[in-house]
Amino acid sequence: MSDTQQRERLPNWRRSEVVCFDLGGVEYRSQVSRFADGRLAEIFLDGGKVGSSAQIAAHDAAVAASLALQHGCEVKTLRHALLKLANGKGAGPVGVLLDEIEELGGK
Numbered sequence: 001m002s003d004t005q006q007r008e009r010l011p012n013w014r015r016s017e018v019v020c021f022d023l024g025g026v027e028y029r030s031q032v033s034r035f036a037d038g039r040l041a042e043i044f045l046d047g048g049k050v051g052s053s054a055q056i057a058a059h060d061a062a063v064a065a066s067l068a069l070q071h072g073c074e075v076k077t078l079r080h081a082l083l084k085l086a087n088g089k090g091a092g093p094v095g096v097l098l099d100e101i102e103e104l105g106g107k
Contacts (some may be wrong), residue, residue, distance in 0.1 A: 003074045005071045006071075007036065007067075007070050008041070008070050008071075008072070009069055009070065010021040010033055010041050010042060010070075013014070014034075015032045015033070015034075016031045016033045016072075017031070017032045017033075017041065018030065018031055018032075019032060019097060019100050019101065019104070021094055021096055021100055023047070023092075023096050024027060026048050027047060028045060028047030028048075028053055028058060028093050028096075028097070029045075029047065030044060030045045030046070030062070030097050031041055031043070031044040032044075032097075032101065038062050038100065038106050039069075039075075040069055040075050041066070041069055041070060042066040042068055043062045043065055043068065043094070043097060044057045044059075045058045045059060045061070045062035045067075045093055045094065045097060046058065046059060047062075048094060053098055054093075057092075057093075057106065061092065061093065062093075062094060062097075065078060065094050065098075072078065075098060075101075075102075078094075079095065079098045079099070079102070080100065082094060082095040082098070083095060
């Protein structure tokens with residue numbers, strides 16, 4: 001089976017931003033990269049004790065989100081699809097990160 005949307009790849013060397021945040025007492029650190037036009041393209045996310053369920057889930061969710069972005073998924077679509085708290089903010093680490101990026105004025 002082939003992909004319907006071609007993956008847009010990033011150059012091997014690219015500029016990144018670091019965003020750190022706390023979620024439920026766990027400190028998360030992310031590295032965010034963008035396409036040349038400024039669109040969000042890739043996120044790396046690490047948090048919790050190495051090898052813990054929180055660390056593994058955050059890493060895997062960030063990889064899945066990055067692949068979605070590189071296959072044409074818009075950030076607003078991704079944010080909308082993720083679990084939210086009653087106040088409308090992201091409930092999980094990827095959602096919180098995307099909220100943080102939005103608040104910082106990112107696409």
